[in-house]
Amino acid sequence: MTFTRKALVLFALYFPLLSYANNGRNKDNPDSDSLQLSYPKFTAKPLIIPASLMIYGAIETLLAPKYRGLNYAIGHEVITHKPSQFTIDDITQYVPAASVYVLNLGGMKGRHNFKDRTIILGITRWRN
DSSP: OOHHHHHHHHHHHHHHHHHHHHHTSOSSOTTSOSSOOOOOOOOSGGGHHHHHHHHHHHHHHHHOTHHHHHHHHHHHHHHHTOOSOOHHHHHHTTHHHHHHHHHHHTTOOOSSOHHHHHHHHHHHHHHO
């Protein structure tokens, strides 16, 4: 691509953005901003629980090596006595499909009727 062609492409891409940005300005007072942003005040309250859990985990990992043996023992038992089939995975794959019908019975109407929902569900199960 030649330089002039690149320049024309860049101009064609950026010109609408430049003209749009200029339209929002106040013609009488160019220093005033037409979009007044108000930022919410930062509070540390929502961060207390996650931060305390992270600090607890770091302290537990670094300062309490006796619990590492417990973690290793639990992991070893899970690996050696692993069940042949974990049934919760087999059940949870049907929860989204069942929830559509249960929510409809509960009064929350969806976008599609019963026939359309069943056809869509059959197609998605057939594709997987």
